[in-house]
Amino acid sequence: MCIRDRLKPVLIDRGEPVEIRGRHVSGLMHRGELKPDSNICFGEGGAGTWSDGKLYTRVSDYRVRHILETIVELGGPERILIDAKPHLGTDKLVALCKAFRARLLEADCEVRFSSFVEGIEVERTAAGDRVRGVRLRGGELVEADRVVLAAGHSAREMYHWLLGAKVHMEPKPFAVGFRVEHPQSLINSIQYGQWSESKTLPTADYRLAANFNKNTPEHRGVYSFCMCPGGQVVPSSTLEGGVCVNGMSHASRKGHWANSALVVSVKPQDFGAFGHDDEGPLGGLVFQEEAERRAWDLAGGGFIAPAQRLSDYKAGRVSADVRKTTYKPGIASADLTGCYPEFVTEHLKRALDAFERRMPGFVTEDALLIGVETRTSSPVQVVRDDDTLESVSLGGLYPCGEGAGYGGGIVSAALDGLRIAERILDDLAETSASA
Numbered sequence: 001m002c003i004r005d006r007l008k009p010v011l012i013d014r015g016e017p018v019e020i021r022g023r024h025v026s027g028l029m030h031r032g033e034l035k036p037d038s039n040i041c042f043g044e045g046g047a048g049t050w051s052d053g054k055l056y057t058r059v060s061d062y063r064v065r066h067i068l069e070t071i072v073e074l075g076g077p078e079r080i081l082i083d084a085k086p087h088l089g090t091d092k093l094v095a096l097c098k099a100f101r102a103r104l105l106e107a108d109c110e111v112r113f114s115s116f117v118e119g120i121e122v123e124r125t126a127a128g129d130r131v132r133g134v135r136l137r138g139g140e141l142v143e144a145d146r147v148v149l150a151a152g153h154s155a156r157e158m159y160h161w162l163l164g165a166k167v168h169m170e171p172k173p174f175a176v177g178f179r180v181e182h183p184q185s186l187i188n189s190i191q192y193g194q195w196s197e198s199k200t201l202p203t204a205d206y207r208l209a210a211n212f213n214k215n216t217p218e219h220r221g222v223y224s225f226c227m228c229p230g231g232q233v234v235p236s237s238t239l240e241g242g243v244c245v246n247g248m249s250h251a252s253r254k255g256h257w258a259n260s261a262l263v264v265s266v267k268p269q270d271f272g273a274f275g276h277d278d279e280g281p282l283g284g285l286v287f288q289e290e291a292e293r294r295a296w297d298l299a300g301g302g303f304i305a306p307a308q309r310l311s312d313y314k315a316g317r318v319s320a321d322v323r324k325t326t327y328k329p330g331i332a333s334a335d336l337t338g339c340y341p342e343f344v345t346e347h348l349k350r351a352l353d354a355f356e357r358r359m360p361g362f363v364t365e366d367a368l369l370i371g372v373e374t375r376t377s378s379p380v381q382v383v384r385d386d387d388t389l390e391s392v393s394l395g396g397l398y399p400c401g402e403g404a405g406y407g408g409g410i411v412s413a414a415l416d417g418l419r420i421a422e423r424i425l426d427d428l429a430e431t432s433a434s435a
């Protein structure tokens with residue numbers, strides 16, 4: 001019997017399986033009803049389930065092929081193995097999650113949904129602190145001598161209980177901004193010109209970037225992120241009293257609208273820019289929460305998002321009206337400069353000039369800016385040892401994926417999970433060989 005066969009993994013998720021989660025996501029979109037544990041960010045499949053399912057990463061690693069092949073084995077389309085920019089789309093992702101769950105169950109993994117982890121149990125010994133398991137809401141202790149912590153970038157409670165358990169964390173740069181939505185026909189015509197009506201070309205995408213004060217400590221980047229051709233803007237809020245948005249699309253990318261985040265880089269030294277006290281490693285969370293709260297207040301609540309025509313934002317005037325959008329539960333015209341400190345507004349407006357030069361017609365009254373996009377990656381890193389991949393302060397805890405600061409997308413988070421699984425198997429093999 002190999003080490004792998006002796007393991008008894010338990011997958012714990014606060015959210016619901018995709019069949020139920022789908023109803024909750026719909027309830028948020030259509031009725032503004034938020035389930036705090038089952039939404040666009042939480043539940044089976046994690047944050048990437050209701051997404052565009054882009055499967056490309058800038059990380060070069062032989063395991064990427066294994067990830068794509070596993071997706072194909074589970075029913076994903078074979079074209080992802082050869083496409084330059086492979087993507088799945090929400091419709092494919094939901095089915096994949098069910099197949100992946102079946103695979104885990106077959107491999108004797110216990111899968112527990114609706115199980116909110118509210119703390120980590122630590123054994124304090126002379127040799128150092130070591131994990132003993134996790135505590136679930138309601139009090140149950142799930143004992144484990146190794147815990148892979150992959151709770152995603154929206155698990156804000158987690159950072160607080162990690163801080164309470166004295167797990168070492170550091171603030172980390174991230175980026176904030178808005179989602180911009182254009183008619184897809186406009187993006188096609190900017191990118192393809194006279195061929196924009198061609199049926200053989202894929203729905204057009206774009207990637208924009210502007211850098212200010214490059215190679216100086218004041219460097220600031222402004223860039224498009226997570227572009228969703230033919231997509232839909234979605235509510236990615238996880239708490240009442242705050243609005244944040246993101247984007248998704250279906251496999252066909254046949255929708256009439258194109259959306260993308262437009263974001264400005266934020267460094268730990270900016271975290272106090274709203275005037276809050278120094279929150280140590282959690283300063284970035286406070287920054288995100290303040291922007292989301294301001295967006296909520298500007299739009300009047302109920303997960304309605306504040307919005308402004310892009311040309312009006314650039315010109316500094318509130319839009320007299322805002323056109324229809326794919327964002328459900330709806331938008332309200334507002335002055336979006338109120339969402340962020342001045343440096344965000346200033347850099348984003350400057351970058352719009354560069355974007356317009358690169359894609360003439362991009363800054364138009366037909367484009368809507370919708371607020372706010374704050375969860376581009378985690379603002380905190382749970383620091384781990386480069387070799388053992390364990391937390392530097394707590395033995396047996398493996399910070400993993402985007403929430404811990406080691407991934408920024410579906411594939412890079414999966415890659416990080418694979419690296420950790422391999423490290424644990426190697427470690428167990430060494431221990432059993434020396435026993």
Ligand SMILES: Cc1cc2nc3c(=O)[nH]c(=O)nc-3n(C[C@H](O)[C@H](O)[C@H](O)COP(=O)(O)OP(=O)(O)OC[C@H]3O[C@@H](n4cnc5c(N)ncnc54)[C@H](O)[C@@H]3O)c2cc1C
Pocket residue numbers: 012013014015040041042043044045046047048049050051052053054055056115116117118150151152153154155157158226234236246247248400401402403407408409410411413414
């Ligand atoms: C709308 C949207 C669209 C996106 N589109 C793309 C895209 O096209 N391509 C791309 O590469 N990336 C995309 N991303 C980003 C991508 O989804 C994430 O980078 C990726 O999912 C991170 O994986 P992860 O495993 O680290 O965390 P997650 O996928 O966030 O998973 C974390 C899991 O932990 C669970 N959890 C959290 N807290 C607790 C707790 N206390 N107790 C128990 N369980 C808990 C959650 O329910 C969740 O299932 C998108 C994100 C969103 C929100």
